[in-house]
Amino acid sequence: MPDKMPDKSPTAPAGWGEGLRFAFGTLSVLRVRVERWDRPAAARAMAAAPVVGLVLGALAAAVGAPAAWRAGGPLGAVVAVGVLAALTRGLHLDGLADVADGLGSGKPAEDALRIMKQSDIGPFGVLTLVLVLLAQIAALAGQFDAGAARGALAVLASATAARCALAWGCARSVPAARPGGLGAMVASTVPPATALLSSAATALLLAALGALDGWSVLRLPTAVAVGLGCAWLLLRRCVRRFGGVTGDVLGAMAETAATGCLLTLALLG
Template sequence: MPSANPDPSPAPWPDGLRFAFGTLTVLPVRVTRWDREAARGGMLCAPLAGLLVGGCAAALGGLLLFLGAGPLLAAVATAAVPAALTRGLHLDGLADTADGLGSGKPAEDALRIMKQSDIGPFGVLTLLFVLLAQVAALAQAYGDSWARGLLAAVVSATAARLALTLAARRGVPAARPEGLGAAVAGVVPTGGALAVAAGVVAAAGAGGAFFGAYDIARAALAVLAAVTAAELLLRHCTRRLGGVTGDVFGGLAETAATTALVVLCLGR
């Protein structure tokens, strides 16, 4: 069981990368360490896992466009790749979080609802509208140009994992003593989380530079809006549930991804 106190020693980057890709993707990466030091490195590397997921999503969407498919089909395929590469865990977490919060019950009962294997009406409606928003935004991006669609896929997936890095910062408690939420809650130094966030914002802006000055600002703003929306949800979950869980992390990722996609398709 991981120690309850964060270890201030430097993050083990090889172990951190294995932790990030082994827990945040379905890639056959063996997680060799499950302590808080490895978890810290893993959560700091989370945007790299998002970059890979987004790259795979963009590759499939671009391939379909190259083969003659329309923007809508490319958008559906692009939205499906992150779900496939995470075994749907983030979407499942979003649905469970919606059911728990939507129940209006005290924290203990809400957490119990979130652990159940079935999905309630709040979860179903949330999944429906989130996936519709993602596909609609991606279809609009692909409709503008294949390159804008690829950028949207990569930026949204990376921003989604950046939200996890920020949610794992010091001071954010776990709602349960076990599970992935407890393993990563509070492991990331605040300064390290902010440094990673600055790097992702800068990288997104650099990607937007291929389309002009306006797109530099829009891509950077998409990441900032994504993590802001995730932060609002994180604070609400912390108040309602007493902290974070693995489901909450999934909900944060999908919230951030959807927000980034919406911002990227505005103002055209």
């Protein structure tokens, strides 16, 4: 997620339509007309973020599955991961690299946050990006090798897990690490019950889709839950280290959840 966005004072409570437009406008390259940039709209957007994951995951799966069917699982995995990165302008990956540099610097919070805002990527960021992308592609290739439909569902699960993590990163108990930027706008906006409901609805949908393909109804929800657990551990570390969340932290949580989800599916066989 980008860590820059004009902050406006909230006016009236935002509707879900406004929240969805906010979510698609900030979390994807899809062109939408965003009418509100305020905290009420941000709260709705982060709770509705899994809908963005469903759309982006479906688009990536629609391209990756034919590639896997024609040329094998590894190519399908590369295509799907690449399409997801393109549909988000690589913002989550950029956040992951910045957080890796900030955590790896070993410097006090203020200096680490300044490192994260720099435009260049340091060695920790490069190494983390390489390892995470390799892990995602390797895990997803195995799913595509088991079948194009199975690989497509894995893409969908990882994309939605990534966006479910955003709601937890914006829970009301989690402060912003610094004033200003999108991170400060969305921080502490989502009630925990709303984040739980959003994740549960996503898990139920994935369970139904998995059952249609012959998987256990628990397989995809389990993978999503593990991915969210990994993202939560990263969130705890960042809150202790930086004092709260930033847009980069939220992006890193999304990539961590997606990777954890895919690795779980690979380990489940």
